[in-house]
């Protein structure tokens with residue numbers, strides 16, 4: 473039986489191309505963002521993120537990350553503006569993080585790695601569903617937010633407090649009335665470029681919107697992320713950490729900035 477993809481030496485990012493050849497495609501993510509090589513684009517609009525807390529449903533350990541899933545059958549939680557046209561619906565958010573505070577983010581900024589990165593995943597409502605959108609070049613828009621070591625983050629703590637019920641792979645609990653806008657930085661200046669999902673199937677369908685400003689996370693809170701398990705109940709426990717893909721070749725892509 474073929475072992476699924478993961479982040480270990482045997483099934484990690486260096487091996488993904490064996491089953492997903494798009495791993496070596498022209499618009500793969502993440503990337504290293506070099507501010508001095510980005511171009512300010514005055515035509516870029518401000519991000520409009522309108523989230524309805526009542527659309528949050530559950531929190532899940534899917535064996536690769538921790539994910540909060542949202543009801544996406546109406547336009548209650550949406551992304552408009554920014555670099556995109558039309559309206560994109562929030563589907564889920566999740567995180568990537570490291571085994572230590574010196575790594576963990578997927579995007580990097582002039583080579584700097586952050587301890588974690590939040591991804592808010594939205595799909596283009598010109599398509600009938602997330603699944604359909606995920607196979608289209610303009611199907612998805614993911615807002616990335618860096619987490620930086622600092623003060624305890626009370627909004628993050630609401631999530632972390634739910635982790636005890638989802639330690640093992642394929643466990644989930646209900647998670648209602650959570651407002652993900654409380655995880656956004658105060659300033660929504662961003663970089664944007666055309667990229668991909670950062671895990672298999674690595675589909676090249678993502679307009680990336682990476683916030684310049686980070687949010688805080690304390691060392692103790694980072695420890696809580698690392699207490700989750702890649703492994704399932706009854707398996708040898710394997711702590712969930714270093715669940716990030718390293719930066720990929722830019723291959724001629726331009727990164728635009730919404731700010732000077």
Ligand SMILES: NS(=O)(=O)c1cc(F)ccc1F
Pocket residue numbers: 591593614668669670671672678
């Ligand atoms: N890390 S990601 O935001 O590119 C991502 C989002 C999905 F919905 C599915 C797979 C992914 F890898």
Ligand SMILES: [Zn+2]
Pocket residue numbers: 566567568591670
């Ligand atoms: Zn992600």
